[in-house]
Amino acid sequence: MLRLTYVLAGAARRDAEANARFIAREQSVEVPEGTAPDVEARLVGRVERIEPAAPHTWRAVIAYEPELVGGDVTQLFNLLFGNVSLMPGVRVVDVEFPDTLLARLPGPRFGIAGLRDACGASTRPLFCTAAKPVGLDVAVLADQCYRFARAGADIVKDDHNVADQPPARFVERVRRCQEAVARANVETGGRTLYFPHVSGPLSELTARLDTVERAGCRGVLVNLLPQGVDAARTIGARGLMVLAHPTMSGVFFAADHGVAPDVLLGTLFRVAGADGVIYVNAGGRFTTWTLEQCQAINRRLRAPLGPVRPACPVPGGGVDADRVPYWVEQYGADTMFLIGASLLRQPDVEAATRRVVETLRRYGA
C-alpha cells in the first residue's frame, strides 16, 4: 500500500476522523458512497490510524492502493496533493511506498554515484556553480562557463531564469557554453560538466534534449514544478542527468497546509527522477529555512528506498564560498554545493572558484 501521513487541523477527534474519511475517498475514487460499490470497496483509501499531534492537530495515516497511481508521476502528485490541496488544514508529512510502485516510477538514473562518476570525484563533496544573470549575451555566459571550468568546478549550470530569451537563445547558448567548458577541460585536463536549463513548450522538449545531446552535455537543469512533474522521467530516459530546481515549490510549504519540504524535495523529487535536488540552504538569502529542515531533506534524498538510487542534496541560494567547510561539516561529503552569485561578485572569478575547488578537494579520500 501507498501510505500517506497527514497532519489535519481540528479541535475534536471526530472532526479529524471525518476529514480523514473525506480525504481517503476524495483522493481515491472521488464519488459519494454507493456510486460504484465494488470499486469503492476495493479502492477507497483506508484510514489506518488517527492520533493526537500538536494541540488542535491530528496525525492520520491513510493507505491507498498503488494501482490508483499506475506508473504516472503526474497521477502520483494528483493522489498525494491534488484535490485535497483545496481543503484547508491538510498537510502531508510522510509517505511510504511499496516497492512494486517504486519500480514503476522513474527514480534517478544516475543518483549520487552516477554524478560522482561523471565528475570523476569518488569521495569529496561536489561543487556546482551557475552562469548568470539572464540578459547577458551568450558570449559573456560562455566566458563565465569557461572560467568556472578552468577553475575546476564540477558542474556549471544555466541560471533557472535563463530559458530561451534573447540575447542567449537556447540552441546557441547550449552549443557555445558547452564548447567553452570542453575547451577549458582540454586545457586543464579537467572534467567539468555543463548542464543547460531546459524549459519551454512540451512539444519542443524532445528537440531541446536532442540539442543538448548533440552538443555533448551529460545533463540538464529543469524547473520540475512548472515544467511538469513527469519531466525528469523523459530527461532520464535519454540518458541525461537531472538537476531539479525548487522554483515554485514554496507554495507547498505552509505551516498547516501542503507537503513538508523534506517529503516534496527529498522523497517526491527523488522518485520523480531527479539525480540532484537543489534546495534553499539554511542561512541563505531566504531566511526561513532551518538547518534541521535541510538535514531532513538530505536524509530523504540519501536514505534506502527500495530499488530507488540515492539522489544528491544540492544546497544553494546564498551559500557563501567562505563558509563551505562549515557546511561540509553539517551535511557530509555526499552533497553538491551550489555556489553562484558570491563568486561572480569577485574581481577574479576564476581565482575565487579555484579556492572553493581546493577547499572541497581537502575532503577527498
Add this chain to the structure above:
Amino acid sequence: MLRLTYVLAGAARRDAEANARFIAREQSVEVPEGTAPDVEARLVGRVERIEPAAPHTWRAVIAYEPELVGGDVTQLFNLLFGNVSLMPGVRVVDVEFPDTLLARLPGPRFGIAGLRDACGASTRPLFCTAAKPVGLDVAVLADQCYRFARAGADIVKDDHNVADQPPARFVERVRRCQEAVARANVETGGRTLYFPHVSGPLSELTARLDTVERAGCRGVLVNLLPQGVDAARTIGARGLMVLAHPTMSGVFFAADHGVAPDVLLGTLFRVAGADGVIYVNAGGRFTTWTLEQCQAINRRLRAPLGPVRPACPVPGGGVDADRVPYWVEQYGADTMFLIGASLLRQPDVEAATRRVVETLRRYGA
C-alpha cells in the same frame, strides 16, 4: 511592462519597501547588486508603488520587462511565483500584461465562442459531466458516456483521476468512450463531445494526442499544474480544445501567501491556453470558497484581455443538479456547469442528465 501587484506582510513601511526591492531583483536577475550592472539597470524589476493595505500588510506594484519571460509559460510562472514562493508573506493579487507579451503566450485557441460552436449551443449555458470513478472497467465507463450523450450533455469528460491505470487503459478507453458518444449522437442527432484525460510521461504526450485525434475527439481534460503549465499550448496547437482541471492549485491559495485564485485560475490558466477552466464551486463539497471568489474567477476568464479570447468558467466539485437555476442566475449563460457525481447516484442516470439538459435549454435565446 508586466505589472504584478503583491500583498506583502510586514508592520513597517520600510520592511515592505525592502521586501519589494528584494523581490524585484530576485524574480528578475537574481544576482546581488553590482554583479552585472548593465543588465541590472535594464532588467531588475521596478518597484512602482507601495501603499498600506489591510493592517500589517502592504500593497506593492512591481513592473518587469516582458523580455524576462520570452514566450514560455513555464518562465512566466517562474517569474510570477518561482523563487519568491520560498519567501513568507508574499501574495500575488493582480497581474497586468502588455499586449506584446500576450501575443507570444498561447491563450485559448477556441475559448467560449469555440466551445459554443463545437457544442452547437450559441447562447445557453453549457453542461459538462464526467465518467467515473477510476477502477471501473472501460466497458462501464463507455456505457456511462453513452448514457450522458443520449441525454444530451455537451461534454462528457474523463475523471481527472483516470490516467492509464487498468482496467481502463488510455488507448482503449479513448477509442471506446468516443465510439459510445458517437453512437449516441447518431441515434439522437446530438453533438455531445467526449474529452479524455491526457496525462503521463511528457515523452508520450504527442502519441496520446495522436490517439485522441485519431479517435475523433475534439478536446481533452488536462491537470495543468502537475502536467506542466505549458501543456495547454501543445494541446491547443494540435487544434484540440483544452479543459483545465484545478487539481493541486490549492497550494497557491493561502490567505497571506501564493497567488489569488482568480489570478491563477482566471488569468494565468487562460493565458496558458485553457478554453475552459474548472474550479470548485461555492457551496460544493470543498466548503471554503465564497460566491464572490467564484465570480472574480469568472470575471477574469471573460474580461477583455488584449488579443486573448475569453475562456469559459466551469464551476464544479459538488454542483447539485437541482440547484442549476440558482447558479445560472449567479453566473450567467457564458458558463459551463460541471455536474458529475450527483447524476451517477441517480437510479436512472440518463433521465437525471436529461433533466439538467432541459433546464439549461430554457436559458437559450
